[in-house]
Structures are given as C-alpha cells and as structure tokens.
Amino acid sequence: MINIHNLSKIYLTKKGKVKGVDNVSLTINEGEIYGIVGYSGAGKSSLVRCINLLERPTSGIITVDGVDLTTLKSEELRQARLKIGMIFQHFNLVSQKTVFENIAFSLKAAKVPANKINDRVEELLVMVGLSDKRDVFPGQLSGGQKQRVGIARALANNPKVLLCDEATSALDPTTTKSILKLLKKINSELNITIVLITHEMDVVKEVCHRMAIMQNGKVVENGNVYDIFASPNKELTKEFIESVISFELPDAILEKVTGTLVKVVFKGDVAGESVVSDTVQKFAVKGNFLHGSIDYIQDAPLGIFVMELTGDRAEIKEALKYIEERTAHVEVIRHGV
Amino acid sequence: MEFDVQHLVELIPEINESFLQTLYMISIALAVAIIFGLPIGILIFITDKGLFLQNGIVNQVLGFIVNMIRSIPFIILLVALIPLTDFLVNTTIGPKAASVPLSVAAIPFFARLVETALRKIDYGVIEAAIAAGGTPWMIIKDVLLPEAKSGIISGITITVVSLVGTSAMAGVVGGGGIGDLAIRFGYYRYDDTIMITTVVILIVFVQLIQLIGDKIAKAVDK
Numbered sequence A: 001m002i003n004i005h006n007l008s009k010i011y012l013t014k015k016g017k018v019k020g021v022d023n024v025s026l027t028i029n030e031g032e033i034y035g036i037v038g039y040s041g042a043g044k045s046s047l048v049r050c051i052n053l054l055e056r057p058t059s060g061i062i063t064v065d066g067v068d069l070t071t072l073k074s075e076e077l078r079q080a081r082l083k084i085g086m087i088f089q090h091f092n093l094v095s096q097k098t099v100f101e102n103i104a105f106s107l108k109a110a111k112v113p114a115n116k117i118n119d120r121v122e123e124l125l126v127m128v129g130l131s132d133k134r135d136v137f138p139g140q141l142s143g144g145q146k147q148r149v150g151i152a153r154a155l156a157n158n159p160k161v162l163l164c165d166e167a168t169s170a171l172d173p174t175t176t177k178s179i180l181k182l183l184k185k186i187n188s189e190l191n192i193t194i195v196l197i198t199h200e201m202d203v204v205k206e207v208c209h210r211m212a213i214m215q216n217g218k219v220v221e222n223g224n225v226y227d228i229f230a231s232p233n234k235e236l237t238k239e240f241i242e243s244v245i246s247f248e249l250p251d252a253i254l255e256k257v258t259g260t261l262v263k264v265v266f267k268g269d270v271a272g273e274s275v276v277s278d279t280v281q282k283f284a285v286k287g288n289f290l291h292g293s294i295d296y297i298q299d300a301p302l303g304i305f306v307m308e309l310t311g312d313r314a315e316i317k318e319a320l321k322y323i324e325e326r327t328a329h330v331e332v333i334r335h336g337v
Numbered sequence B: 001m002e003f004d005v006q007h008l009v010e011l012i013p014e015i016n017e018s019f020l021q022t023l024y025m026i027s028i029a030l031a032v033a034i035i036f037g038l039p040i041g042i043l044i045f046i047t048d049k050g051l052f053l054q055n056g057i058v059n060q061v062l063g064f065i066v067n068m069i070r071s072i073p074f075i076i077l078l079v080a081l082i083p084l085t086d087f088l089v090n091t092t093i094g095p096k097a098a099s100v101p102l103s104v105a106a107i108p109f110f111a112r113l114v115e116t117a118l119r120k121i122d123y124g125v126i127e128a129a130i131a132a133g134g135t136p137w138m139i140i141k142d143v144l145l146p147e148a149k150s151g152i153i154s155g156i157t158i159t160v161v162s163l164v165g166t167s168a169m170a171g172v173v174g175g176g177g178i179g180d181l182a183i184r185f186g187y188y189r190y191d192d193t194i195m196i197t198t199v200v201i202l203i204v205f206v207q208l209i210q211l212i213g214d215k216i217a218k219a220v221d222k
C-alpha cells in the first residue's frame, strides 16, 4: 500500500542542514497496522509527513496505492489527500467550529453534496462513539473525545490509509487504550492501513502487526512486532522492549548469582517450564528461576524467563544449545564465575 | 482654567455636529479598512514562507506597500492625497474628503492587525485542514477566519480607537469632527470649557469602544 524507497528529508535551517530522514526504505502492506517507534527527534514525524506530502521529500520515492504524490499537481494532490487520513498528537481541531462542522470540513473538501453531509457525519459520530456531542465545541471535550473527532474527520472520505502522528501521546493510559481499541476496530472492520508513530513501545505492542525502530533518521530494525519482541537484534530495540517488559533483577539477587545467567524466550504455546525441566534432566546442570513472565503481544503469548544455570562449563554449553533448539531465543546475560 | 456651563449649553449644537462628523469619518474609514485590509492581511499571511499559497513576490510587494503607507505621517498623507480625494469624492474639503486619507491610512494598519491575528493560529490546525484535502478558499473561510475571529475583532477595536485620534487632524482639510473642535476652540482660542468637554467626550468614547470591542471579542470566542 505504501512503498518508501531511499527516502531522505533534509531541512535547511539557519544552523545548516538537518537530516530528518536518512535514506529510509520500507514497505507497508495493505490492511496492516504499522508502528514506527523512536525517541523524540528520531525522524518519525518527518517520515510520516512525507507520506501525505506535508513535507516534500528531499530525495527518494514514496508511493501510496501505486501513486507517487510528488508528481501530482496541486488539485490532484488535494484529491489524493482525501484518501489519506491523518490524526495528530494535539488533535488540531478548529476550536471555533462545532464537532459537526469539523467533520463536515473533510466532506466539503470532497464536494459531498450538502444533503448527504448530515447523514455521513452522524454515521461517523456513531462509529467513534460521540453521537451526543454533535453540536459541541472542541473546548468542551476531553482529550480522548477530541481525538475521536479527529479520527472521524480523518475517516470521513473512506481513506485507504490513516496516518497517526503520536495520536495517543497526549492522552492518559486509560484513554490511550480506548483510542487504540478504536484504531484496531477501524483497521479490522474497514480494512484501512494504519501507520502509527509513537515513542511508546506499549502502543506498538498493543496494536501493531509490524514495526520499525528509528534513530537519527534511519530505520535501525524492522519486522514483525512479535518477532522483534521475541528476538531483538539492536541495543535500541532491546531498550524499547525493556521499557514495557522488564526483567531487571534486584542487585541483592544478582550478587548471589554465581552460575551462568541466561534469558530464555518462549514463543507461542511452548511450555517454558517443561523445556527447562527436560534440560535439567538431560544434562548435568542445575536450573534456578529468577524471573519469569508471560506477556501477550496482542493475542500471542511470549514467555520470558531469566534463570541461573550451574554446573560444568561444557555441560552448560550443551544445555544452552538444547534450549536454543526448542525455544525462540536464548541469551547469556552473564557467564558463571 | 474656567468651566462655563452657559457657554457649553450654547455650543451643544456645534459639539453635536462635530461628534456626528467624527462618527461619519470613522465609519467610512473603518468600512474601507475592513473591505480592503482584511483580504490584504489574509493575502500577506497565506503567501508567507511555509504557508499554503506561498508566493515571495506577492508577499513582499504587499508588505512593502503596507509598510510604506504606514511610515508616512498622517498629516503628510492628508495633503499628498488631495488629488486622489478630489478624483474619488469630487471635493477636497469637509468630512467626506477627510474620509479618503483616513481610509488609506486605516487599510494597511488594519491589514497588519489581521495578519497578526492570523499568526496566532496554531499551525497544526491549518496543517490538519491541508491534510484533510481542504481547498485554499475553504481553509481561509472555515479555518483561518473562524480561528482568528476574536483577534480580528480586537483589531477592529484598535483601528477605531486609532481613527478617533487620527481624525482629529482632519481639521487641516476642514474635515471637522470632535478632535478638530478641541483644537480649534481649546488650543487656538484657549476655550477651556470646550477643551475640557471635548476631551471628556473623547475619553468616554474611546473607553466605550474598547469596552464594547473587548466584550464582543470575548463573546465570539468559543
């Protein structure tokens, strides 16, 4: 649905050139929710804003549904934007217009006949759960309600793509959950491709199918969200994962550990404990669980255990090999003394 | 200083007429300022760098003209525009004639105030309208004007207050008005009664305009 090829965005500022996006290539498939994570300044907004040409790429090609937006004339670009919805961190509603008028704006832009606008707005309000707020001004709405209006405005013309730039970053955790739930519903019921930008790994874990991690304008790692959680390759990725799934052990415990400290990741329904107990029987090693949890990446379970293995060095090596074969990922955190 | 009530009563008709002349001049100048200044202010804003109708030439030419007119002292403008005044209203004397230079001065003044009001709009809101596929005209009508409405009303208030002061100079071309009355009687003839009365009228008038203007600006803000 969205093809990004060697995209760079360079800003010319008084202090010189700033690389917002640095040679990024990504493919976002139709119907998926694609997450882009990174710290502030990583280039996420620059990247997503190039998709609907709020920023013009300095070089590279982006196509949305097969169309390269940079080749369009202004009226054609406007038409193309009707099919690419966008929501924002600070909602960006017209404060002096009612909820109805804010949503109707999109429909007027698409030249929807006046007598059809009312019905369509009502329909959208039902979808986002704000039927009773039709004639209210944004100032009287909560953050979550404002974002719902933003979503209704973005979806008014049945877009193929919805771009979300930190759409939940200004919301509290409960409201974030409800907005994410709505986005999930939109994705599955309307088959709208969603590109979701965030600095919160929670959000990705909650709703995204695939993801990319950005730093300094570059994509450092990308892939299936579950696989990335199960076996992250880059330090930055691990850092982000640890912000939502923590396996940190208290120092007091760590001091007592003398054996080899390993982290074992189990995918899906593999029974983690049984693999470990088999290992302990098969090899001359002792296992000691220090930390364990099962997390759900959307609906798929992911088990992560931290344990201490003690025994002969060669035996431990064999045992690790055996565990590796039967689980998703084994990582030695610290070798035994 | 001396305040002579008898003298005041005698001059009530004259004060009355002057006040109406002031209202007349201000009304015309304000109407012209809104008709021309509003679009000019909008045009300067939307043709600026990074905005949706970015156009360096239009922006700079308009900005230059606005600055130029604003830098000319009003008394000079008043005299310099006599030919234009004659052409437009077929007279160079009286309140009607004075309305022309007042209007010319008020247009760029108000245009800058409109531009300032537009600049206060959160750019994200404009950007959201662009992302939604809004046409330039829709963005002006449904985003810029509503969002800047309160600021534009404050701009109108400031323009009226400024016109009250400027219109006092209209006496140079026999424009009349309350300010002119104050100068003629109070300043040249040392008529304390008229001076005090007109100054009080002007003070009350300006306070009232400001009060009403602020009330409206607040009332329209949602």
Ligand SMILES: Nc1ncnc2c1ncn2[C@@H]1O[C@H](COP(=O)(O)OP(=O)(O)O)[C@@H](O)[C@H]1O
Residues within 6 Å of the ligand: A011, A012, A013, A018, A019, A020, A021, A038, A039, A040, A041, A042, A043, A044, A045, A046, A047
């Ligand atoms: N309009 C701009 N002008 C100049 N520099 C910009 C502009 N927008 C973003 N940048 C710079 O580009 C880099 C990436 O910014 P951004 O895309 O906003 O990152 P993120 O959304 O991940 O926080 C930052 O260094 C930022 O300062």
Ligand SMILES: [Mg+2]
Residues within 6 Å of the ligand: A041, A044, A045, A046, A166
């Ligand atoms: Mg950002």
